[in-house]
Amino acid sequence: MSYKKLLTIQDISCVGQCSMTVALPIVSACGVECAILPSAVLSTHTGGFTGFTFRDLTEDLPGIKDHWVKEGISFDAIYTGYLGSTKQIGYVADIFSAVSKEGSLKIVDPAMADNGKLYYGFDDVYAKEMLSLCRNADYILPNITEACFMTDTEYKETYDRAYVDSLIKKLTDAGCKNIIFTGISYEEGKTGVVVFENGEYSYYEHEKLKNSCHGTGDIFASAFSGALLRGKTAYEAAKIAADYTYLAIKYTATLDNHWYGAAFEPVIPDLLRMLSE
Ligand code: PXL
Numbered sequence: 001m002s003y004k005k006l007l008t009i010q011d012i013s014c015v016g017q018c019s020m021t022v023a024l025p026i027v028s029a030c031g032v033e034c035a036i037l038p039s040a041v042l043s044t045h046t047g048g049f050t051g052f053t054f055r056d057l058t059e060d061l062p063g064i065k066d067h068w069v070k071e072g073i074s075f076d077a078i079y080t081g082y083l084g085s086t087k088q089i090g091y092v093a094d095i096f097s098a099v100s101k102e103g104s105l106k107i108v109d110p111a112m113a114d115n116g117k118l119y120y121g122f123d124d125v126y127a128k129e130m131l132s133l134c135r136n137a138d139y140i141l142p143n144i145t146e147a148c149f150m151t152d153t154e155y156k157e158t159y160d161r162a163y164v165d166s167l168i169k170k171l172t173d174a175g176c177k178n179i180i181f182t183g184i185s186y187e188e189g190k191t192g193v194v195v196f197e198n199g200e201y202s203y204y205e206h207e208k209l210k211n212s213c214h215g216t217g218d219i220f221a222s223a224f225s226g227a228l229l230r231g232k233t234a235y236e237a238a239k240i241a242a243d244y245t246y247l248a249i250k251y252t253a254t255l256d257n258h259w260y261g262a263a264f265e266p267v268i269p270d271l272l273r274m275l276s277e
Contacts, residue, residue, distance in 0.1 A: 004229040005033040007099065009092055010081030010111065010218075012038045016045035017261025018215030019082050019111075023222040027079075029268050030226025030275060035075065037064060037095070040084035046120040047214045048260060054121075056084045061091040065098050077105040079225040080133070081218060082112070082119075089129045093136055105228065108137035109221040113145040116155040124149070135175035139234065141221050143183045147171060161186065168196050180238050182220055193220075193238045204239045206246055211253045213262035220245045223271060230275055240274045 006027055010019040020036060027034040039061075043053040078096060083089055096106055110130045112122045127149035134140045134150065144167070148155045151170035156163060168179055181194040185208060192205035220241045227237035248264040255263060 002231075003033070004076040005035065006077040006079055006225060006229060007035045007037060007075040007095075008079045008081070008222075008225075009037040009039055009083070009095070011040040011042055011084060013042045013045040015043065015260070016047075016049070016215065017264070018045045018047075018218050022215060022218040022264060023079070023081065023225075025268070026219065026222035026264065026271070027226045029271060030223070030230055032226050032229045037061070039082065039088055045214065045260070056088075058085045058088040058091065061088060061095065065091070065095050069098050074099050074101040075104060076101075077107060077225060077229055079107040079109070079221065081109045081221060083130075086126045086129050089126075089133050093133055096136055105139070106137040107139045107141070107221070107225050107228070108134050109141040109217060110134065110146040110150065111217060111221075113149055114143060114217070116145055116148075116157070118149060131174055131176075134171070137177065139178045139180055139224075139228075140171070140176055141180045141182060141217070141224065142171075143181075143217060147181070150174075164194060168194070168201075172196075178234060180224060180234065182217060182242075193242050195235045195238050197234045202235050204235070204242055206242060209246065209249050209253065211249060213249050213252050214259075215261045216245050216249060219248055219262060219264050227275060232275075240271070243274060244271045 008023045012020045024034050038057055040057055041055045080092055112119055131150040145155055147167040179196040184194050185191040189208055190205050191208040192203055195202045223241035223244045224237045227240045247267040247270050248262040251267055252258050252263045
């Protein structure tokens, strides 16, 4: 197995099982070195907690990038999630070019919306700027809501394949390349992921659990990125990430009052098993 180094750029929500506290352990468990660049530091995530603190680290990014360039640091992949401000998206694009090398993969999870709504603190300007970062990426990992905000499309809770295809067309017309479309449900009780790569579609479907958890997009994106760097194809990586996320949600349902995130830690052994299959 070749040794790979990934940089992840997203916030540190100190409590809440999302973003950096999910990416670091999962990418590391995949056997991939995980460097971090925090976009912001929050006391908790913004989904259900109130009164959280938020320190925006936007203006720290250029100096960190300049130091890495001086040190000759580069990465095999850069995976971005929740970013701290609209301005920061431009800085992240600069970081993409500064610390990439030949063949470095850029993976962008727009991480800004779900269930028809933008997360607290984001607006339409942020969504449009995020589309420009997505154009720069090799793989983007939107859910339906994020794709709608980036393409000015009306959000639908129930939809058909034609609706998903039209979102993919709008994203590719806007310059996006490969799309890993998460949370795509065509049938009651089922959900899955559409993998659109090099102009070809595939779909991995599995049971949809009754409970849902905050931060599952981050679990999926982290496992997908780790598996891809372990040499899996995009479809295999998406399948592993979907199955792992499913197991974390299932485990969480066995816990009392675990409302703020998904317990992904106890099922890390399952992720390792799937990676070695
Ligand atoms: O899981 C996405 C996410 C990441 N970081 C913060 C969030 C959220 C979703 O609400 O609030 C701070």
